[in-house]
Amino acid sequence: MASEVKVPTLGESVSEATLGEWLKQPGDAVAVDEPIASLETDKVAVEVPSPIAGVMGEHKVAEGATVEVGTVIAVVEEGGAAASSAASSAASPAPAASKADAPTKIAEPAGDGDPDDAPEAPDDQRRAIDGSSGKDGPADREMPTLSPAVRRLVLEHGIDPSRVQGTGKDGRLTKEDVLAAAKKQGEAPAPAPAAASPAPAAAKSAGGERAEERVKMTRMRQTIAKRLKSAQDTAALLTTFNDVDMTAVIAARTRYKDLFEKKHGVRLGFMGFFTKAACLALKDIPNVNAQIDGEEIVYHDYVDVSVAVSAPGGLVVPVIRNAEALSFADIEKTIGDFGARAKAGKLTMEDMTGGTFTISNGGVFGSLMSTPIINPPQSAVLGLHRIEDRPVAIDGKVEIRPMMYLALSYDHRLIDGREAVTFLKIIKDAIEDPTRLLIDL
Incomplete structure (x- = not known):
């Protein structure tokens, strides 16, 4: 049946x-x-x-x-x-030949693979990737299913996919698995190809052969592209900047991180401080937490913070509900859970529905400064960046301090420049003096 x-x-x-x-x-x-x-x-x-x-x-x-x-x-x-x-x-005994004749299916990528040129691997490596056995007999193990993006990395780094333990769904290889295997392989010399093997990729590239790969955009990537372009076409986007001295937050985190983790079972990160500071600022500048609906302005008396998280299929923005009422521990636990489920592909539609304000931390990837794009129908997004030691003037003296640039992109139709600057100033003051977060200043 x-x-x-x-x-x-x-x-x-x-x-x-x-x-x-x-x-x-x-x-x-x-x-x-x-x-x-x-x-x-x-x-x-x-x-x-x-x-x-x-x-x-x-x-x-x-x-x-x-x-x-x-x-x-x-x-x-x-x-x-x-x-x-x-x-x-x-x-x-028969299936060996049929298995050799039937290459392993190459899956569509979970994310947006780069169309960079990929070098061609020697015969034994290519057979491992394609799932075929070659002239010497059948493959001795089941070859893993590879997406085009992962396949390209395998070729580039000369990795045998059958010898790498996959951490993706159903044990499939991810980009991170291949990069980790390549790092572990380090500078160890690659085995010399057999005499019958074709010339290495470098030699072929020198002869003018250049590879290309055309991969259809995933639905998620298409949606991201449409929404971001729509935001640029609809909103009057403007970005204002400030910088913040991270000395006090770093000191507090260093002093209490072990006790915090022991009590709450989660690490104390910087996102907890910035989320609480944003809630403080949004309370004072409600337009930043509002949105335009037709000819009306919708104000929210709650703060649902969308947190940009990197997932295999692209950037996603799950929502921390009622962030203004959560403790540092609750915020850090929620963000940690979002990150783990995003990597595993377990986020749900409900996790990403709504949101009144977005925080995007490009600093984890090394970004020094950026102009983030708002996530409609929201009216503003706060961009965080990397912490960098820089000379600053303190009481008439030059000191080296850990500084971070902050960027607030906003819809100028709703938010005036004065409000945007004031919003960033409130966050700056709260981060440089975290006591303000406790006494609501």
Whole structure:
């Protein structure tokens, strides 16, 4: 008996998605509720579970296709007869040749892979990536499924993917896994290719051969592009800057971080300070926490802070609800949970719905200064940057202090320059004197 697999409900106002990747192929054994496909919506990736235990049947939809809620995308055959047959067939001597003839499927990327040129690997390495055995016999182990972006990194760094433990979904390799393996490999000399092997990639590149890869944008990346461009086209964007002396916050963090972690089970980071400082400033300058709706201004008496988090498919902004009422520990726990679930692809639509103000920390990637773009319908975004020792004048003397640039991008239709400057000044004062956060100044 076969059961149909349909596109599940994806969330409020979301009616369609893109079939990003098949996690199970026809003939594969599946357990009840085991993910068999990954769908990409405008904001998150959603796994489609198997309704029954059995064997994966026909794929009704190809990868990359747009599907609506309720669409039948596959069938699962009940029982394990086909799986047992496939297993016994795999144990026979014949399958080695067929396995060599059938390269491992290359999955669509979870994120936006760079289209940089990728050097060509020697035969043995390329066979490992493609899943084929070459002239010397069948491959001796099951080769992992690789996305185009991961495949490019494997080729560039000369990594054998079958010898790297994947940390992604279902043990698949991620970019981070390949980069870690490349770092571990370090400066160890690569094994000399066999005499029959083709010339290395460098020699081929010198001969004029240049590779390109064309990858379809994920639905999430398309949505990010549309929303950011829409923000530029609709809002009157302006950015104002300030800098802040991080000495007091660094001292407080150094002094209390061990006690904080021991008591609350989470590390004390800088985001807790800036989130609390932002809540303080938003209370005094309510326009920064408001939004334009037609010819009306909507003011919020709560602060839902969208925190920009890096995920495999791109930048996502889960929301810290009622941040003004949360403690430092609650904020740090929430941010830590968002980061872990974003990396694992476990964020939900509800996690990213709403938000009245955004904080984006480009400093973790080394950014010195930027002009962030607002996340509509919000009216402002605070950009944090790297901490850098710089000479500053303190009481008439030059001292070296850990300084950070702050950037506030805002919709000038709603927020005046005076309000934007005042907002940043409140945050600057609170960070340079964290006692203000405790006494609401």
